[in-house]
Amino acid sequence: MMGLSLSRMVAVLAKEFTQLVRDRLTYAMIIGIPVVQLLLFGYAINTDPKHLPTAVLVQDQGQFSRSILGSLQRSDYFSIDHVARTPEEMNKLIERGEVQFAITIPGDFTRRVVRRDKAQILVEADASDPAATGAAVAALASLPAEGLKHVLKGSLATINPAADPFEVVVQRRYNPESITSYNIVPGLVAMVLTMTLVMMTSLAMTRETERGTMETLLSTPLRPLEVMVGKLTPFVVVGIIQATLVITLARLLFGVPMAGGWAALILGLFLFIVGSLSLGFLVSTLARNQLQAMQMSFFYFLPSILLSGFLFPFRGMPEWAQWLGSILPVTHMLRVVRGAMLKGVGIAEAAPSLGALALFVVIVAGIAVKKYRTTLD
Structure with missing residues (x-):
């Protein structure tokens, strides 16, 4: 049995550090996540909203x-x-x-x-x-x-x-007894869909690239939009099942009121599901492997949880944080689902949030198709 060699261990160590530095996404996550957490928790999060x-x-x-x-x-x-x-x-x-x-x-x-x-x-x-x-x-x-x-x-x-x-x-x-679950549980609809659909789609697409099955698709006459629709449609069904399950359990287990607003809720869920899947598709066109896809998805989850108003009062954040939060589709989905379930708002009242979700779908889906077409070329 050969003895341990310090020079060999140093060589392996140097090789790992070199590989880590070359993997720009992992390197950015190592530096970026602590910085983002520090800034958000230090400046943006406020449990005592004023003004x-x-x-x-x-x-x-x-x-x-x-x-x-x-x-x-x-x-x-x-x-x-x-x-x-x-x-x-x-x-x-x-x-x-x-x-x-x-x-x-x-x-x-x-x-x-x-x-x-x-x-x-x-x-x-x-x-x-x-x-x-x-x-x-x-x-x-x-x-x-x-x-x-x-x-x-x-x-x-x-x-x-x-x-x-x-x-x-x-x-x-809308919540005269100040029951916290009436606010948190409806919001879980948006959070569950965000955590599952974005990551599931990005990992599934990236996995096909790693296994080489994507090359088969690239050799077919399929158009980018056709591939996108075909790949995402099963996940739309998954999202509908998840949303239905959460809403049903919210009523049965936690007694969350159902004030109405079903038209706004259904339209909002459809737009949000399609938008989340489009984002996952876009992530898969940017990531080179499943690890990178997971890292990029997590980098999206963090601000979605902290800046959307899910855990902390949205109006308690400074203006710059509210501006960033307004860009996130989760923020608008939370407003739609809470407004529909607790207030019974209709499509007219939820129009600003529904419009923001529709705009997100158009922009992200367009970029994803364009990126995929670039891959085809």
Whole structure:
């Protein structure tokens, strides 16, 4: 038996380091993933979202109402971005997800405050994501004491000073009991499809290249789009089965409400499945082997999980992170599935997210077909 040789081990070690450096994708993953995780967790992730978009319906134009609005504006939690004219307009804003809060100051607010006659303001919160509204709702507890302290002077301040001048009535819409599973479980539809379809497609296509069966396809008169459709259609069925299974179990095991919105949900699922498969096809045209395909797929999963609003409140992230998250199809699929299941939104209300998913399909599928045609040549 030959003895160990330090020079031979050093030679093997040098060879492995050289191969690692030459594999640019693996080298980029080694450096890129820790950097991306550090930046996302350090800068983008925030479990205490502030400056949440808020709509107000002011039916009392008195000084007290202006003081309440000023107090809300000074708050770190509320950003008054919309002034509604009717209750119907307020309802549409919160239903479409354009605002997190809708605040109504009734027409008799001033009169009731002066008389100490149980004055109230209504705060409607989009509680489909309890983590996004919890801290802001808790901050409303101080509004009755702070909102009017600069305008209640003289005799008005001496009338029953121990009692609050008004009451804040909070209505948690879509998830009144703040059940976390109502937000997380519907989101799993998008995450399961993302994790399985992108990776399954990219690995399946790359495996054919490694085994040489792709060369047989390249020698046939098949067109790139024909190959793409033929290869992806079985996975469309797989995606439909997975989505149906998750939605069914969400209802049976977790009691997630089914508010309706089936048309928007079905259309969104179809676009998202096709988009995910197209992305997997595109990855397979870029990867040289299955390991690279898996690495590239994982590099897509990481921001999809962290920047889409699945685990952390989307509006809690800084603007640059929200901009990046808006590029990801998972973000828009989450809005569609949660909106359909919890709010019952239709195609019209979900149109912005459905349009984004359709655009993603067109762009990614087009690039994938072009890359595959280049491979043919």
